[in-house]
Amino acid sequence: MSLRAALLALIEAGGPSSGYDLTKRFEGSLAYVWQASHSQIYPELNRMAADGLLRVEAEGSRGRKTYSITAAGRSELHQWLLETKPEQRVRNEGALRAFLIPLLPREEALGLLREELRHVEARRAELETLCSDVGESSFGRYALERGLRHLVASREWALWAIERLQKSEEARTETARTPTGEL
Amino acid sequence: MSLRAALLALIEAGGPSSGYDLTKRFEGSLAYVWQASHSQIYPELNRMAADGLLRVEAEGSRGRKTYSITAAGRSELHQWLLETKPEQRVRNEGALRAFLIPLLPREEALGLLREELRHVEARRAELETLCSDVGESSFGRYALERGLRHLVASREWALWAIERLQKSEEARTETARTPTGEL
DNA sequence: AGGATCATGTAAAGAGTTACATGATTCT
DNA sequence: AGAATCATGTAACTCTTTACATGATCCT
Known part of the structure; x- marks a missing residue:
C-alpha cells in the first residue's frame, strides 16, 4: 500500500509520468x-x-507509457495519508546492529561504530548538499529536513557509544580485570 | 538474514531459548x-x-523445544555483524508521510503533524521508562539510547514543520492570497 | 470444568529483491 | 556501427503478514 501511495504522490506532485520517470x-x-x-x-x-x-494518458516512442492520476487515485492518496497510523513500525538494520553491539568484543564494536560514524557523516554531507540545492520550498523539503535531523541523531548516538565504550575500556585497563570473552 | 542475526543474538545474549521465548x-x-x-x-x-x-538442546513439556547456539551459529552472527554494511536502507512509513505532507491542504497537514507529535511523545515516555528500568549496563542499552535520540529528532522535526506551516499560513492570510488547492 | 496462557505449527497472500530478457532510440 | 541510455516487462525467490489450527498445562 505504501508503494501505491508513493507512486500516486509522485504523479500528483510531478505531473503525468512514465514508469521509467518514477523509477x-x-x-x-x-x-x-x-x-x-x-x-x-x-x-x-x-x-x-x-x-x-x-x-494511461499517452503511449510515446520506445513503448513509453505516460500515467496520470485520476480522481479515484487522488482520493485513494488522500485516504492513505489520513488513515495511516504513525505506527513507527521500523525495520532498521542499523538499529539492529546497534542492539547487537554489546555482543562484540570492544575493539570490534568500536570498529563498527567508527564505520557507522563515517557513513552517517558522508550521508549527512550528501543530504546537506541536496538541501541547499533544493532551496526552501520544494516538495520533499520536509522529508529532507527529517532525514537530516535523524542523521544528526545517529551521529550523536555513535559518538556517545564510542565514548562510552572507551570509558569502560579505560576502567577495565585500570583495574586490570580479565578481558570479556570473544563473541 | 537479519532475522537470523536477531535470533542468534537473542540466544547468544539470553542463553538457550524456545521459539515462544524468542517471540x-x-x-x-x-x-x-x-x-x-x-x-x-x-x-x-x-x-x-x-x-x-x-x-535443539531439550524438548520440554507442551512440546517446548529449547534451542542453543552452536559454534557455527556464533561465527555466522559474528560474520553478519562485521559484514553488513550500514547502508541505511530504510523503508519508513513515517518518513514517507513526511515526504507527502506538502500535498495536503494546510489544516490537514497540521492535523497529521500534531498526531505525529503526540505519538512520538507517547513513545518517548515509554522508552524513557524502559531506559530507567533497564539501568546503565544492559543488553539493548545502546539500541534504547539510539531509539530515544531518534524520537527526539522526530519530535524536533514535527515542531519545526508545524511552525513552518503556521508561518506560511500567516503569510498567506496577511497577503490575502487565494488558498492552495485541495489535494 | 473452563479460561488463560504456553507452545508449536501450516497455508495463503502480499511485498520486495535479483536476475533474466528484449527492443527502440540517441549520441559519437 | 557500436555504446549508452531509454523503456518495459517477466520469473523465481525470499521475506513478511494474516489467518487458520491444534493441543498441553496451569490456575481458579
Missing part, C-alpha cells in the same frame, strides 16, 4: 525514505491503472 | 528495531537447526 525519482530524493525498483513499479502501475487510480 | 523478546525491547511474529520465527528456527547454527 528515477525513487532513486533520487525518495530513496531516503522508501525504495522500489522498476520490477516492482511497472507491474504496480499496471495494477493501479486496472484499479482506476491511474490512466 | 516474547521480539515483542519486548527488540520491537523498537525489528519485528517478527511466531509464524516467521518457528520455521526459521527449524531451518537454522537444520543448517547447524542452532541445536
Whole structure:
C-alpha cells in the first residue's frame, strides 16, 4: 500500500509520468525514505491503472507509457495519508546492529561504530548538499529536513557509544580485570 | 538474514531459548528495531537447526523445544555483524508521510503533524521508562539510547514543520492570497 | 470444568529483491 | 556501427503478514 501511495504522490506532485520517470525519482530524493525498483513499479502501475487510480494518458516512442492520476487515485492518496497510523513500525538494520553491539568484543564494536560514524557523516554531507540545492520550498523539503535531523541523531548516538565504550575500556585497563570473552 | 542475526543474538545474549521465548523478546525491547511474529520465527528456527547454527538442546513439556547456539551459529552472527554494511536502507512509513505532507491542504497537514507529535511523545515516555528500568549496563542499552535520540529528532522535526506551516499560513492570510488547492 | 496462557505449527497472500530478457532510440 | 541510455516487462525467490489450527498445562 505504501508503494501505491508513493507512486500516486509522485504523479500528483510531478505531473503525468512514465514508469521509467518514477523509477528515477525513487532513486533520487525518495530513496531516503522508501525504495522500489522498476520490477516492482511497472507491474504496480499496471495494477493501479486496472484499479482506476491511474490512466494511461499517452503511449510515446520506445513503448513509453505516460500515467496520470485520476480522481479515484487522488482520493485513494488522500485516504492513505489520513488513515495511516504513525505506527513507527521500523525495520532498521542499523538499529539492529546497534542492539547487537554489546555482543562484540570492544575493539570490534568500536570498529563498527567508527564505520557507522563515517557513513552517517558522508550521508549527512550528501543530504546537506541536496538541501541547499533544493532551496526552501520544494516538495520533499520536509522529508529532507527529517532525514537530516535523524542523521544528526545517529551521529550523536555513535559518538556517545564510542565514548562510552572507551570509558569502560579505560576502567577495565585500570583495574586490570580479565578481558570479556570473544563473541 | 537479519532475522537470523536477531535470533542468534537473542540466544547468544539470553542463553538457550524456545521459539515462544524468542517471540516474547521480539515483542519486548527488540520491537523498537525489528519485528517478527511466531509464524516467521518457528520455521526459521527449524531451518537454522537444520543448517547447524542452532541445536535443539531439550524438548520440554507442551512440546517446548529449547534451542542453543552452536559454534557455527556464533561465527555466522559474528560474520553478519562485521559484514553488513550500514547502508541505511530504510523503508519508513513515517518518513514517507513526511515526504507527502506538502500535498495536503494546510489544516490537514497540521492535523497529521500534531498526531505525529503526540505519538512520538507517547513513545518517548515509554522508552524513557524502559531506559530507567533497564539501568546503565544492559543488553539493548545502546539500541534504547539510539531509539530515544531518534524520537527526539522526530519530535524536533514535527515542531519545526508545524511552525513552518503556521508561518506560511500567516503569510498567506496577511497577503490575502487565494488558498492552495485541495489535494 | 473452563479460561488463560504456553507452545508449536501450516497455508495463503502480499511485498520486495535479483536476475533474466528484449527492443527502440540517441549520441559519437 | 557500436555504446549508452531509454523503456518495459517477466520469473523465481525470499521475506513478511494474516489467518487458520491444534493441543498441553496451569490456575481458579
